[in-house]
Amino acid sequence: MSLQSTTKLMLKNLASKFGVAPIGLKYLKQILTINAELIIKEQKYESLRNKLANLSEKGLTFYYDQNHGPSFELNKGKNQNKVLICSIPKCGTYFAAEILKNRGFVDTNVQLWQDFIHDYRGQTVENKRADILPKQIDICLSESLELIQPGQFSLGHFPYSPENKKLFESFKVIYVYRNLRNSCVSMMRFADELKPESHWFLKGDWQQHQDKKIKFLEFLKIHGERYFNWINPITEWFNKPYLLSVSYEDLSGATGIPAQNTIYSKLNDFLELESSMVLDGSLATNAIKTKTMTSTGQPSNYENYWSDETEFIFKKLGFYDLNKSLGYD
Numbered sequence: 222m223s224l225q226s227t228t229k230l231m232l233k234n235l236a237s238k239f240g241v242a243p244i245g246l247k248y249l250k251q252i253l254t255i256n257a258e259l260i261i262k263e264q265k266y267e268s269l270r271n272k273l274a275n276l277s278e279k280g281l282t283f284y285y286d287q288n289h290g291p292s293f294e295l296n297k298g299k300n301q302n303k304v305l306i307c308s309i310p311k312c313g314t315y316f317a318a319e320i321l322k323n324r325g326f327v328d329t330n331v332q333l334w335q336d337f338i339h340d341y342r343g344q345t346v347e348n349k350r351a352d353i354l355p356k357q358i359d360i361c362l363s364e365s366l367e368l369i370q371p372g373q374f375s376l377g378h379f380p381y382s383p384e385n386k387k388l389f390e391s392f393k394v395i396y397v398y399r400n401l402r403n404s405c406v407s408m409m410r411f412a413d414e415l416k417p418e419s420h421w422f423l424k425g426d427w428q429q430h431q432d433k434k435i436k437f438l439e440f441l442k443i444h445g446e447r448y449f450n451w452i453n454p455i456t457e458w459f460n461k462p463y464l465l466s467v468s469y470e471d472l473s474g475a476t477g478i479p480a481q482n483t484i485y486s487k488l489n490d491f492l493e494l495e496s497s498m499v500l501d502g503s504l505a506t507n508a509i510k511t512k513t514m515t516s517t518g519q520p521s522n523y524e525n526y527w528s529d530e531t532e533f534i535f536k537k538l539g540f541y542d543l544n545k546s547l548g549y550d
Contacts, residue, residue: 281358282342289370293329293342298372300326302492305369305392306376309452311407312399313469314376320472324498326374333365333377363388381457393492394464397472398456401544402523402535408448409440410521437526438534445538453539459547465491468548473520474502 276283276291284295304326308314322328332339337359341349362379366388369375379385413428427439460466470476471484481502488500535541544550 276360276364279358279360280356281338281340281360283368286370291368292370292373293331293368293375294327294370294373296327297370298325298327299498300492300494301371302393303369303371303391304374304492305366305389305394306374306397307379307389307394307455307458307464308376308397309399309401309404309455310378310448311404311411313397313472314378316469317395317397317467317472318374318376320500321374324494324500325372327372329369329373329375331365331368331375333362333375333379335362335379336360338365366392378451378455379458380454382454386461386463389464394458395488395491396458396461396464396466397469398459398466398547399469400523400549401452401540401547402527402549403469403521404452405441405445405448405535405540406437406523406526407521408444409437409526412440412444433526434528434531438528438531441531441534441538445534445540449538449540449543453543456543456547475520478502 273285273291283291283293285291286295304321306314306317306321308317318328330340330342330344332341337357340356340358362385365375369392409427412424415424425440425443427436427443430436430439458464458466465487467484467488468476471480474481485500485502488494492500494500532541
């Protein structure tokens with residue numbers, strides 16, 4: 222029996238019992254509407270209770286805002302957009318983050334992955350560098366994205382997929398890429414600085430070499446395939462029309478002032494920034510100097526690490542063709 226039929230029967234019985242006329246259809250609709258709204262509210266509260274309980278059970282510390290629900294960070298920026306930095310590893314992820322922070326976007330200090338997060342909240346840069354892999358919290362991307370609020374941003378190295386594309390629909394996604402020759406060198410330099418217990422799988426005999434070119438060549442032979450397989454699906458985001466693709470070279474000014482001005486102008490339009498928040502190339506100088514969790518001191522210059530044999534391995538592993546697809550020779 223339908224809800225309306227049940228309610229009609231109930232009202233008829235009440236009318237008969239107390240000797241009053243049955244309530245008209247108009248009032249019946251009002252009662253049904255109020256009843257439906259209460260049911261919906263109860264379902265929403267039940268859903269919220271379940272969500273908060275689920276986050277707590279995962280061991281995640283979160284803030285709760287009555288208007289926006291649970292979040293990684295309580296503070297919100299002035300901009301109403303939620304921003305996501307999606308990047309190829311060692312292509313300027315935290316460099317881009319510093320630029321956003323310098324214009325009022327709030328960093329969640331959480332790195333997102335497909336099935337978990339790394340939580341760096343409350344840690345200094347020194348602590349982050351000392352413990353590059355903090356406590357891992359198992360929370361899927363669809364859940365973690367819900368904890369980012371307007372005016373905030375987070376970051377990660379996400380493989381392209383139709384599912385991820387759909388998850389990112391409510392975000393302004395900035396895709397950061399770089400000449401893969403430099404990103405490979407930067408990965409080696411980064412791995413070389415890590416403590417033995419962190420990223421132990423990247424350690425090896427290659428570190429014993431003093432000559433930069435030999436050292437990088439051996440690193441590429443041992444770990445190049447692993448790095449290629451990691452970044453290959455991430456490069457598929459390149460130049461998708463629903464996000465903004467920015468190269469590290471343009472962002473940092475390495476390709477010249479005109480190119481840098483152009484990309485910052487595009488960023489301003491894409492992020493819908495007010496005049497007081499407009500991004501410009503002067504931010505790059507400070508961002509490059511800022512010590513971040515993964516910075517290696519100075520931008521990598523692959524020419525100092527390259528040889529003919531390195532170029533052969535680079536092509537053999539597939540990096541050359543992948544690099545070409547990103548617009549590099």
